[in-house]
Amino acid sequence: MVHKGSGNGLFHNPSSLALTSCMDFLDSRRKSNSAGKVIAVAFFIAVCIVMLKQVYSPSYTSPDMFAQHELGVTHVLVTGGAGYIGSHAALRLLKDSYRVTIVDNLSRGNLGAVKVLQELFPEPGRLQFIYADLGDAKAVNKIFAENAFDAVMHFAAVAYVGESTIEPLRYYHNITSNTLVVLEAMAAHNVKTLIYSSTCATYGEPIKMPIREETPQLPINPYGKAKKMAEDIIIDFSNTTDMAVMILRYFNVIGSDPEGRLGEAPRPELREHGRISGACFDAARGIIPGLKVKGTDYKTADGTCVRDYIDVTDLVDAHVKALAHAKPRKVGIYNVGTGKGRSVKEFVDACKKATGVDIKVEYLDRRPGDYAEVFSDPSKIKQELSWTAQYTDLQKSLQVAWKWQKSHLNGYGHG
Numbered sequence: 185m186v187h188k189g190s191g192n193g194l195f196h197n198p199s200s201l202a203l204t205s206c207m208d209f210l211d212s213r214r215k216s217n218s219a220g221k222v223i224a225v226a227f228f229i230a231v232c233i234v235m236l237k238q239v240y241s242p243s244y245t246s247p248d249m250f251a252q253h254e255l256g257v258t259h260v261l262v263t264g265g266a267g268y269i270g271s272h273a274a275l276r277l278l279k280d281s282y283r284v285t286i287v288d289n290l291s292r293g294n295l296g297a298v299k300v301l302q303e304l305f306p307e308p309g310r311l312q313f314i315y316a317d318l319g320d321a322k323a324v325n326k327i328f329a330e331n332a333f334d335a336v337m338h339f340a341a342v343a344y345v346g347e348s349t350i351e352p353l354r355y356y357h358n359i360t361s362n363t364l365v366v367l368e369a370m371a372a373h374n375v376k377t378l379i380y381s382s383t384c385a386t387y388g389e390p391i392k393m394p395i396r397e398e399t400p401q402l403p404i405n406p407y408g409k410a411k412k413m414a415e416d417i418i419i420d421f422s423n424t425t426d427m428a429v430m431i432l433r434y435f436n437v438i439g440s441d442p443e444g445r446l447g448e449a450p451r452p453e454l455r456e457h458g459r460i461s462g463a464c465f466d467a468a469r470g471i472i473p474g475l476k477v478k479g480t481d482y483k484t485a486d487g488t489c490v491r492d493y494i495d496v497t498d499l500v501d502a503h504v505k506a507l508a509h510a511k512p513r514k515v516g517i518y519n520v521g522t523g524k525g526r527s528v529k530e531f532v533d534a535c536k537k538a539t540g541v542d543i544k545v546e547y548l549d550r551r552p553g554d555y556a557e558v559f560s561d562p563s564k565i566k567q568e569l570s571w572t573a574q575y576t577d578l579q580k581s582l583q584v585a586w587k588w589q590k591s592h593l594n595g596y597g598h599g
């Protein structure tokens with residue numbers, strides 16, 4: 185089932201409203217015998233036809249409403265645009281004058297994030313939200329048939345390493361199968377530019393650090409495996425077409441919009457699988473008694489896992505640059521990280537300083553699916569896309585995110 189909305193009209197279906205009012209009017213006229221009213225009925229039918237014509241010509245088809253992007257890319261489908269990274273990407277695209285259609289099944293994302301975007305960009309046709317599940321190929325095809333997308337940014341995915349070890353099939357369906365659906369719809373509707381959200385989890389646990397794009401991909405958890413399979417499918421398919429593909433392998437994403445409009449609002453019911461940033465903030469807010477550090481016996485300097493934390497503002501900048509550099513018949517693969525590894529203990533210290541709360545810490549056994557140390561070599565993306573991370577002060581990124589957390593105690597309300 186597809187529900188559409190643009191501007192402030194979430195789920196509002198104008199065509200059915202117009203039809204309903206026409207039918208009601210005609211029904212009331214039928215009950216009256218006055219001949220003089222025949223003219224009024226004819227007039228009203230004409231009005232109905234005009235209304236229906238309007239509602240069947242949605243505003244997003246107007247090509248003059250937006251400044252053409254210099255590369256001709258104007259209308260971007262953002263799958264998972266109600267989620268943490270997708271909503272930040274949508275905001276950046278809208279700020280850069282792109283037209284954006286968000287497709288999200290709201291299983292992990294938040295309608296509240298879409299509402300924030302709609303309030304910021306209320307002009308008809310700038311932003312369209314479609315509630316749909318990417319597993320529903322019929323619905324996805326309908327969306328592509330009704331819109332002329334220039335590019336797809338495919339963010340929609342479940343993304344918890346721990347959960348993937350418990351519910352692997354959910355991950356293969358949601359990540360791998362749904363990517364097939366997106367690719368097939370792109371092929372059927374001649375959409376040729378894809379920016380794909382991949383992950384450092386596809387590398388598994390390489391022996392040599394930092395991780396380069398040529399580092400062998402040997403994922404050790406279903407999340408990483410599902411993303412690696414999706415990458416392979418995308419590459420195999422793109423080799424048979426003139427598609428322009430960019431695969432971005434994110435490291436660990438943190439932070440939020442510096443202007444405080446968007447943030448990270450994970451589902452409370454998924455807290456047990458939650459990422460380190462969410463867990464630290466929950467502990468700082470007293471929602472959970474303390475932070476559980478999962479594993480202290482790794483072969484790292486302080487025994488806890490090492491990760492490369494990348495600010496979401498930098499990450500979405502990498503997407504915009506990837507879109508601008510995407511070329512037909514080419515697959516670009518890039519690590520998106522800072523190049524610096526930080527341990528969980530270092531992360532917790534930074535979070536204590538950012539929040540001003542002496543977060544209580546409990547040390548537990550390792551979490552299944554975890555690897556000891558990953559951090560990127562981001563030199564390829566610097567060289568080829570002129571991108572480097574700007575927000576590299578971990579404490580500052582966490583401070584920005586904490587500010588949003590404190591002012592959104594219930595997230596977006598999870599609706």
Ligand SMILES: O=c1ccn([C@@H]2O[C@H](COP(=O)(O)OP(=O)(O)O[C@H]3OC[C@@H](O)[C@H](O)[C@H]3O)[C@@H](O)[C@H]2O)c(=O)[nH]1
Nearest residue numbers: 343344345383435436458459460463476477478489551
């Ligand atoms: O409550 C927690 C959460 C996490 N951690 C630890 O913190 C480290 C980072 O874990 P996170 O769950 O935040 O992130 P992960 O490294 O597992 O994967 C993350 O980065 C890559 C992305 O593509 C994934 O989507 C994202 O989940 C791990 O060592 C983990 O064990 C804790 O010690 N306690």
